[in-house]
Amino acid sequence: MILRNHSYCRSIILLVTFIFLLTACTSTTTNTTSQQDPTANEQETESVEDGQTLTVVTPETADKAPEEKSKYQIQTRLTDFHMLSESEGIAWGVTKGALRLYLTEDFGETWVDISPSSNIQFKDKLVYGHDIVFTDKDHGWIVRNGGSEGTMLMNTSDGGKEWKLSSLPDAEEITGLSFTSSMNGWVMASAEATSSWEEKNLFRTNDQGEHWTRVMENSNYAAISEPGTVIPRTGLIREMTFANSYTGFATVKETKGSKLYISRDGGLSWSASKDIFQDDQSKLCESYIPGVPQFLGSANDVWVSITCLNDGDPEFGGYFSTDSGLSWEFVSFPLNPKSMQGTISPVFRRQHEGWSVINGIVYRSKDMGETWTPYPRDPELAKHLAEYPIISKMEFASSDVGWMLVETVDEKRSRLLLSMDGGATWRIR
Numbered sequence: 001m002i003l004r005n006h007s008y009c010r011s012i013i014l015l016v017t018f019i020f021l022l023t024a025c026t027s028t029t030t031n032t033t034s035q036q037d038p039t040a041n042e043q044e045t046e047s048v049e050d051g052q053t054l055t056v057v058t059p060e061t062a063d064k065a066p067e068e069k070s071k072y073q074i075q076t077r078l079t080d081f082h083m084l085s086e087s088e089g090i091a092w093g094v095t096k097g098a099l100r101l102y103l104t105e106d107f108g109e110t111w112v113d114i115s116p117s118s119n120i121q122f123k124d125k126l127v128y129g130h131d132i133v134f135t136d137k138d139h140g141w142i143v144r145n146g147g148s149e150g151t152m153l154m155n156t157s158d159g160g161k162e163w164k165l166s167s168l169p170d171a172e173e174i175t176g177l178s179f180t181s182s183m184n185g186w187v188m189a190s191a192e193a194t195s196s197w198e199e200k201n202l203f204r205t206n207d208q209g210e211h212w213t214r215v216m217e218n219s220n221y222a223a224i225s226e227p228g229t230v231i232p233r234t235g236l237i238r239e240m241t242f243a244n245s246y247t248g249f250a251t252v253k254e255t256k257g258s259k260l261y262i263s264r265d266g267g268l269s270w271s272a273s274k275d276i277f278q279d280d281q282s283k284l285c286e287s288y289i290p291g292v293p294q295f296l297g298s299a300n301d302v303w304v305s306i307t308c309l310n311d312g313d314p315e316f317g318g319y320f321s322t323d324s325g326l327s328w329e330f331v332s333f334p335l336n337p338k339s340m341q342g343t344i345s346p347v348f349r350r351q352h353e354g355w356s357v358i359n360g361i362v363y364r365s366k367d368m369g370e371t372w373t374p375y376p377r378d379p380e381l382a383k384h385l386a387e388y389p390i391i392s393k394m395e396f397a398s399s400d401v402g403w404m405l406v407e408t409v410d411e412k413r414s415r416l417l418l419s420m421d422g423g424a425t426w427r428i429r
Contacts, residue, residue, distance in 0.1 A: 051075035052415055052429075054102060057110045059161065071110065076100050078414050079125040080132075081405055083397040088137050090114075091416055097121040103137060103160060107401070108418055108429035114160020120144060120152065129239060129292065130177060139182035141209075143174045151189075155209050157182065166209030172201065176240030176250065183208050186248065186267055188240050191219070196255050197233045202267050215267045229269035231261050239292035242267075243299035247324050251292055251304075258290040260304065262325045275328045276304060276319050286310050291318070294348070300324050301351050316345050316356070320368055331369045341389035341409075349396045355423050357394065357404075360385050362423045381417070381426040388415050396423070403429075 053075050061070040081091040089108070092101040098118035102111040122144055126132050134140035138159045144152040151173055153166045168174075168189060175198070176188030185205050190198040202216040218230045226232050235254035242248035248263040250270065260276040263269060277290055291305030300322055308315040316333040335358050337343040342360035346369060354365045356372065360382055363372040385391075388406035392414070396402035400422050407414040417426040 051077045051413070054429075055110045056102070057112050059112055062112045069110065076102075077412075078405065078416055080128050080393065081395070081403055081416060082128040082132070082134065083395050083401075083403055084134060084137055086397045086401040089397075089403065090132075090134060090140075092126065092132070093414075094122045094125055097123070099126065099142070101132075101142075101160065105137065107420075108403075108416070112160070114140075114156070116142060116154055116160075116163040120154075129241065133177050133179050133185075135179050135182050139179075139208075141177060141179060141185070143177055145173050153187065153209065157208065166205075166212075168203055168212050175200075175237040178240055178242045178248070180242050180244055184245060185209070186215075186240065186242055187212070188237050188250070190237075193236070196235070198236055199233060200231050200237060202231075204267055216270070228271070231270050235259065238290070241293055241295070243295045243302070243324075247299045249293035249302070249325065251290055253290070257288075260290075260293065260325075264324075273325060273328070277306070284308065284310075285315075291345075296348055296350050303348055303351070305345055307345055314340065314343075314345070318346065318348075318369060320351060322351065329368075333365075333369045333372065335363065335372060342385045342391065344391040344394055347394050347396070349399070353396075353399065355394060355396060355402070357391055364423055375424045378425050384415055384417060384426070384428070388413065 053073055055071055055073055058070040061068060076095060077093040078091050079093040081089060083089040087107050088105050090101060090103050092099060094100070099115055099122050101115045103114045104111045123146065131143045132140065138157060140156050140160070142154045153168065153174065154163045155166055156163050168187065172189035172191045174187055174189050179185035183206055187203045189201045189203065191201070192199045199219040200217070201214060201219065203212040204215045205212050216230055218226055218233050221227065231250060231252060235252035238251040238253045240248065240250040246264055246266050248267055250261045252259045252261060258277045260273045261270040262273055285308035287309045289307040293302055293304050295302050302321050302325060304319045306317050306319070308317065314337055316335050317331060318333070319328045319330050321328050333346055335356055337358045339359065342357065344357045346354045346356040348354040352366055352368050354369055356363045361377055362375045364375070365372045384406055388408055390407040390409060392405045392407050394402065394404045400420060402419045402423055404417040404426060405414055406417065416429045418429050419426050
């Protein structure tokens with residue numbers, strides 16, 4: 001059992017550390033080395049083994065005309081990304097315990113270092129939607145769980161020029177993060193957990209994290225008397241996302257299977273769906289990997305992926321809803337990967353528009369996954385997959401523009417690729 005007790009002495013240590021890091025995080029003179037000394041930043045990041053080369057623009061010249069921008073190149077190891085629009089996006093990795101976060105507004109031609117202070121150390125790679133959320137290029141949130149300094153929740157409202165600390169009512173581990181606007185967001189947190197259950201406390205803010213209100217908790221009830229309106233202690237939160245001020249979804253991984261919980265009142269009450277992960281489709285799998293809910297352009301359109309494993313071979317499918325999860329349609333995708341190398345499960349941008357990569361070939365669907373059309377093998381993509389065979393993520397911001405992150409099997413090197421023609425061809429960023 002993992003207990004997060006807060007003794008008096010530990011509280012004093014945390015308070016002193018919090019004040020120190022707050023000063024480091026909010027000071028405009030100690031934000032990141034890249035914003036003060038490009039040469040120092042270049043020397044540090046070039047030590048990354050065969051990192052991806054990025055052209056970085058100094059913050060003070062980022063808003064100037066292209067010919068007036070001050071640029072330098074770095075090498076950095078990217079572990080995740082998120083597209084904000086066709087031309088805008090963020091990408092990041094952790095180097096020597098420091099988060100290296102970059103923003104592009106020109107399809108990845110140039111990047112601006114928007115990292116928080118390197119004094120704040122990170123142990124694990126950060127995952128978008130769980131550890132990092134941006135609502136637009138100016139407003140973003142970062143979670144740093146654990147460590148001797150405790151849990152931290154940072155946010156920016158100026159595109160990373162300054163990062164501020166937002167404090168929850170209790171110092172707990174954050175297990176879910178979702179923002180629907182720069183002001184409106186939710187944090188799921190746990191103060192006590194084991195490998196199969198956890199306390200679940202949901203906080204909400206309407207003022208960009210200045211104040212947090214606890215809107216749901218399950219720790220004050222005996223297990224046998226938990227009300228049906230809360231997410232129970234059984235199981236672990238895998239992901240949580242809200243579409244608007246009312247509609248939210250949370251995936252909970254239990255000892256046997258998973259459950260999808262839905263809220264329609266901003267997180268005050270939740271109920272488990274009877275149609276997801278509990279029907280005959282999931283029973284046909286020896287084991288399955290549940291996906292996280294994703295809204296496809298509106299609160300009404302949502303889909304949840306599922307990867308079914310039989311004898312170790314993956315089969316892909318998905319649940320689709322057009323009424324915010326009141327009813328669901330399951331679609332089994334006719335895709336047959338021979339190996340997970342050069343393969344990624346389908347991603348969707350809209351209900352009827354999805355992509356997948358199977359054995360190095362990009363497939364596209366325009367009918368909710370019922371049929372898939374392969375593109376001709378792209379020599380450039382094939383070249384990168386030969387060296388980086390693991391596709392860790394693919395995302396499309398429009399019908400034409402998408403990014404793909406490919407990695408080596410040992411996860412020590414990666415490359416970020418760009419497509420401008422709907423996935424037919426790819427080139428390195």
